[in-house]
Amino acid sequence: GESVGLHLPTLSVQEGDNSIINCAYSNSASDYFIWYKQESGKGPQFIIDIRSNMDKRQGQRVTVLLNKTVKHLSLQIAATQPGDSAVYFCAENRGGSYIPTFGRGTSLIVHP
Amino acid sequence: KAGVTQTPRYLIKTRGQQVTLSCSPISGHRSVSWYQQTPGQGLQFLFEYFSETQRNKGNFPGRFSGRQFSNSRSEMNVSTLELGDSALYLCASSPGTVNEKLFFGSGTQLSVL
Numbered sequence: 096g097e098s099v100g101l102h103l104p105t106l107s108v109q110e111g112d113n114s115i116i117n118c119a120y121s122n123s124a125s126d127y128f129i130w131y132k133q134e135s136g137k138g139p140q141f142i143i144d145i146r147s148n149m150d151k152r153q154g155q156r157v158t159v160l161l162n163k164t165v166k167h168l169s170l171q172i173a174a175t176q177p178g179d180s181a182v183y184f185c186a187e188n189r190g191g192s193y194i195p196t197f198g199r200g201t202s203l204i205v206h207p
Numbered sequence: 208k209a210g211v212t213q214t215p216r217y218l219i220k221t222r223g224q225q226v227t228l229s230c231s232p233i234s235g236h237r238s239v240s241w242y243q244q245t246p247g248q249g250l251q252f253l254f255e256y257f258s259e260t261q262r263n264k265g266n267f268p269g270r271f272s273g274r275q276f277s278n279s280r281s282e283m284n285v286s287t288l289e290l291g292d293s294a295l296y297l298c299a300s301s302p303g304t305v306n307e308k309l310f311f312g313s314g315t316q317l318s319v320l
Contacts, residue, residue, distance in 0.1 A: 138311030
């Protein structure tokens with residue numbers, strides 16, 4: 096079936112490096128995409144979102160890129176810090192849906 | 208604003224028992240969604256309630272049920288517990304319109320022995 100997936104289950108980086116987490120989606124009708132961060136013992140927390148009429152959106156140290164041609168979403172984290180260590184989920188809302196579909200998650204490990 | 212509150216934080220039950228989990232959404236949010244999270248299956252959608260009505264439902268057996276009260280607080284119930292029901296159960300709230308981000312609670316960790 097259609098799903099939102101992640102290319103890499105685990106990503107290890109050094110503190111200060113830039114991190115890129117990728118996500119593939121399969122439904123061309125999806126029009127809203129969200130990245131969540133889940134730290135150990137907590138629920139997922141919203142990081143940044145992007146709508147399908149945009150291809151880039153920036154937040155504080157984070158940037159989301161959307162490539163609708165190849166149905167690809169990425170989250171870039173600048174100057175990664177140990178506090179960024181967490182599991183990152185991408186999620187998509189399929190046109191008109193109230194419920195996002197979540198990817199399986201990528202574990203980001205930041206080494207000091 | 209207070210965040211999403213889930214109680215209890217931890218639960219230990221035995222097979223065959225039933226359990227009720229509670230969720231208080233952010234004030235003003237009318238939609239409450241429930242998710243099951245396990246290491247192998249990730250975040251699986253259970254159901255969503257909006258204005259006391261179940262608006263969306265995932266692919267879980269009838270042993271999983273929920274309800275929403277007039278103050279938007281929600282409960283979910285799992286009857287006849289199975290070992291495979293051991294998971295983190297997450298509640299999320301939102302205003303309830305299309306394409307809104309979700310605000311999650313910290314979850315209830317359920318262990319079935």
